[in-house]
Amino acid sequence: MKRLIKTALLRSLSLRTQVRLAYALLNNVTASASRDDAHLLEWLFAKVDLQQVLLEDRIRQIKFSGRVIADGAAPGVRPPLQTCLMEDTSPWTQQARISDANAIPGMISEEEGQYYEYIGRLYRGHGEVIELGPWLGKSTRHIIRGLDKNPEFLGRQLHVFDDFVWRSSWMNRHGDCEQLPDHADFHHLFEKYVHGIRQRLAVTRGKIVDYDGNEDLAQIDWSGAPIEIMYVDCGRTLQVNEAWYRIFSPSLIPDISLLIMQDWRTHRERPRLSYNETHWFTAAHPELEIVHEVKDGGIATFLYRGKR
Incomplete structure (x- = not known):
């Protein structure tokens, strides 16, 4: 139930806010990461990178369409x-x-x-x-x-x-x-x-x-x-x-x-x-x-x- 609530809250945020939170989390994890955390970092980077693509799409759409x-x-x-x-x-x-x-x-x-x-x-x-x-x-x-x-x-x-x-x-x-x-x-x-x-x-x-x-x-x-x-x-x-x-x-x-x-x-x-x-x-x-x-x-x- 807690996981569902967290997911719902995250999805209710704007795309820009989601990206900011993801970058903040990535910075925190990176600061204390060890070699064993490499897979987690790669996963986080992929998620942030995908959100960046969607954000750029939306900015381009608003700006030009x-x-x-x-x-x-x-x-x-x-x-x-x-x-x-x-x-x-x-x-x-x-x-x-x-x-x-x-x-x-x-x-x-x-x-x-x-x-x-x-x-x-x-x-x-x-x-x-x-x-x-x-x-x-x-x-x-x-x-x-x-x-x-x-x-x-x-x-x-x-x-x-x-x-x-x-x-x-x-x-x-x-x-x-x-x-x-x-x-x-x-x-x-x-x-x-x-x-x-x-x-x-x-x-x-x-x-x-x-x-x-x-x-x-x-x-x-x-x-x-x-x-x-x-x-x-x-x-x-x-x-x-x-x-x-x-x-x-x-x-x-x-x-x-x-x-x-x-x-x-x-x-x-x-x-x-x-x-x-x-x-x-x-x-x-x-x-x-x-x-x-x-x-x-x-x-x-x-x-x-x-x-x-």
């Missing part, structure tokens, strides 16, 4: 963007659920699929649309579904870039897909799964940086044409994100271009992983302003605020 922002839209073209971060009810989750893309092996959540279909409807025809890292094409199908509902995309193609190098250590774990040898070319699998929309795609095989089997491929480049939307799922490290940004950022349109960062929310994962650096990347670029963040998945979207 629900704002109307000027995004360079011409009057009458569409309403200004409204920010929405981790809300239970969002514009994209109000859409009807689509099941046909679920037959494709993939690594995106249902909400992320809904988001891809939603964001394509906001396209205005100011520039090209790019996807970096489609894997087998599940995200690609959702992206095309959204863009195809937009008359501004009529006659255009989605530009898709990937090195199409199979990494068996983690790719074999996702879905009921074919199992390929390590470093095999899986371009044929992508072509198989996007067959019905292939004419809507301009596909390029190449690398952004040298990585695990792609060293012999040519580095991707870009024509210089203006870019309105980029869907980015090509890696989480600062190195790879800075590399694609150097290639494509000169073509981004200030106050119009949207960057959909598939792995942005991975900085929240616990235990921490050293390669989850996408959050650091956006923090290093103040010209990227957060607009949307899903609740279930890794996506956050940024409006490019660079100089004209």
Whole structure:
């Protein structure tokens, strides 16, 4: 009974107060800890660390969600963007659920699929649309579904870039897909799964940086044409994100271009992983302003605020 009462009291406190109490407890235990207390300290640190993630989420949501922002839209073209971060009810989750893309092996959540279909409807025809890292094409199908509902995309193609190098250590774990040898070319699998929309795609095989089997491929480049939307799922490290940004950022349109960062929310994962650096990347670029963040998945979207 005493334990239940203590738990109820703890849950009645604000998240910020819970974090403060946890830090105070951690400091007290640390001051008198012995080697035998190591497991307890690790457990306490994990609990505090998780509460810190939730606190940062809530601060970000309060600070940024629900704002109307000027995004360079011409009057009458569409309403200004409204920010929405981790809300239970969002514009994209109000859409009807689509099941046909679920037959494709993939690594995106249902909400992320809904988001891809939603964001394509906001396209205005100011520039090209790019996807970096489609894997087998599940995200690609959702992206095309959204863009195809937009008359501004009529006659255009989605530009898709990937090195199409199979990494068996983690790719074999996702879905009921074919199992390929390590470093095999899986371009044929992508072509198989996007067959019905292939004419809507301009596909390029190449690398952004040298990585695990792609060293012999040519580095991707870009024509210089203006870019309105980029869907980015090509890696989480600062190195790879800075590399694609150097290639494509000169073509981004200030106050119009949207960057959909598939792995942005991975900085929240616990235990921490050293390669989850996408959050650091956006923090290093103040010209990227957060607009949307899903609740279930890794996506956050940024409006490019660079100089004209």
